[in-house]
Amino acid sequence: MNSIELKSRAKINLSIDVLGKREDGYHLVEMIMQTIDLYDIIKIKELESKEVIVKSNSSDIPLNENNIVYKAAELIRSNYNIKKGIEIFIEKNIPVAAGMAGGSSNAAAVLVGLNKLWGLNLSENQLQELGFKLGADVPFCIAGKAALAKGVGEELTYIKGLPKDISILICKPELFVSTKDVYEGLDLNNIKYRPNNEYLISCLENNDVESLAKNMVNVLETVTSKMHEEIKEIEKVMNESNALGAMMSGSGPTVFGLYNKKEDALRGKEELLKKYKQVYVVNSSEEGVEINGQLN
Numbered sequence: 395m396n397s398i399e400l401k402s403r404a405k406i407n408l409s410i411d412v413l414g415k416r417e418d419g420y421h422l423v424e425m426i427m428q429t430i431d432l433y434d435i436i437k438i439k440e441l442e443s444k445e446v447i448v449k450s451n452s453s454d455i456p457l458n459e460n461n462i463v464y465k466a467a468e469l470i471r472s473n474y475n476i477k478k479g480i481e482i483f484i485e486k487n488i489p490v491a492a493g494m495a496g497g498s499s500n501a502a503a504v505l506v507g508l509n510k511l512w513g514l515n516l517s518e519n520q521l522q523e524l525g526f527k528l529g530a531d532v533p534f535c536i537a538g539k540a541a542l543a544k545g546v547g548e549e550l551t552y553i554k555g556l557p558k559d560i561s562i563l564i565c566k567p568e569l570f571v572s573t574k575d576v577y578e579g580l581d582l583n584n585i586k587y588r589p590n591n592e593y594l595i596s597c598l599e600n601n602d603v604e605s606l607a608k609n610m611v612n613v614l615e616t617v618t619s620k621m622h623e624e625i626k627e628i629e630k631v632m633n634e635s636n637a638l639g640a641m642m643s644g645s646g647p648t649v650f651g652l653y654n655k656k657e658d659a660l661r662g663k664e665e666l667l668k669k670y671k672q673v674y675v676v677n678s679s680e681e682g683v684e685i686n687g688q689l690n
């Protein structure tokens with residue numbers, strides 16, 4: 395039986411600016427995305443039957459047609475008229491509904507996996523175009539690395555990312571944040587601080603993480619941190635353990651801190667674990683979806 399296993403990596407945002415709103419309700423953004431080495435494992439195997447079955451070790455995600463991996467599989471099956479059934483197992487490590495593109499990256503992994511499993515020979519670009527139909531972050535998740543994302547998030551310019559030796563402390567508080575509510579809470583005509591993306595990109599080019607960390611801005615943070623004081627509390631703990639800077643990712647509630655020294659990040663982790671369960675120290679990654687292995 396054919397099967398394939400992939401790594402599906404998460405992202406953080408080193409900046410988010412929101413420039414406006416399209417007629418269809420989507421927001422126009424300009425943001426820096428960075429892939430990190432925190433990943434889910436996606437296992438796909440062909441079935442005798444013709445159905446798509448989704449399984450997971452996590453009870454936080456739907457295991458039916460509402461799971462984005464189901465939609466990704468159906469998109470490939472209908473576009474290329476493939477009748478074969480598959481089982482997709484999601485081993486979840488990426489916090490769910492966190493601002494880390496967990497779902498988008500799972501969908502990206504399924505597109506890459508089925509392309510390989512069924513020998514479709516689609517290029518990375520073609521996969522990204524397909525991925526965009528599933529969500530604005532899916533094209534980024536396919537190739538990973540670091541990028542400036544414009545449009546609704548799908549117009550990607552690849553840039554130099556965070557150096558590999560920078561430790562990234564991630565903390566996802568047990569809060570539910572609705573992305574829709576956060577965007578609706580943003581007053582587009584009244585944004586006080588915006589990121590200077592050109593400057594942040596030049597910091598990355600010069601390996602100047604200190605300046606980058608001091609100047610990171612996520613315009614959505616003001617909205618989310620007004621709803622939940624934990625965001626600022628987590629940042630405080632990170633700053634007190636020598637983070638170069640700390641900020642919220644996506645629409646939250648995940649907060650990350652950048653550190654020169656791993657031992658400082660681990661100290662921050664220990665402190666945060668007293669109150670929060672989902673706390674990780676990771677590094678940046680240059681890969682998006684990665685094929686772990688294929689069995690025929």
Ligand code: ATP
Pocket residue numbers: 454455456460461462463484489490491492493494495496497498500501531573644645
């Ligand atoms: P983004 O950064 O793109 O906004 P996110 O990290 O905030 O993503 P996800 O983890 O992708 O959010 O989950 C958003 C919602 O999608 C959740 O409510 C979850 O139930 C649903 N969902 C569907 N499929 C998946 C999946 N495979 N993994 C995670 N969430 C999924």
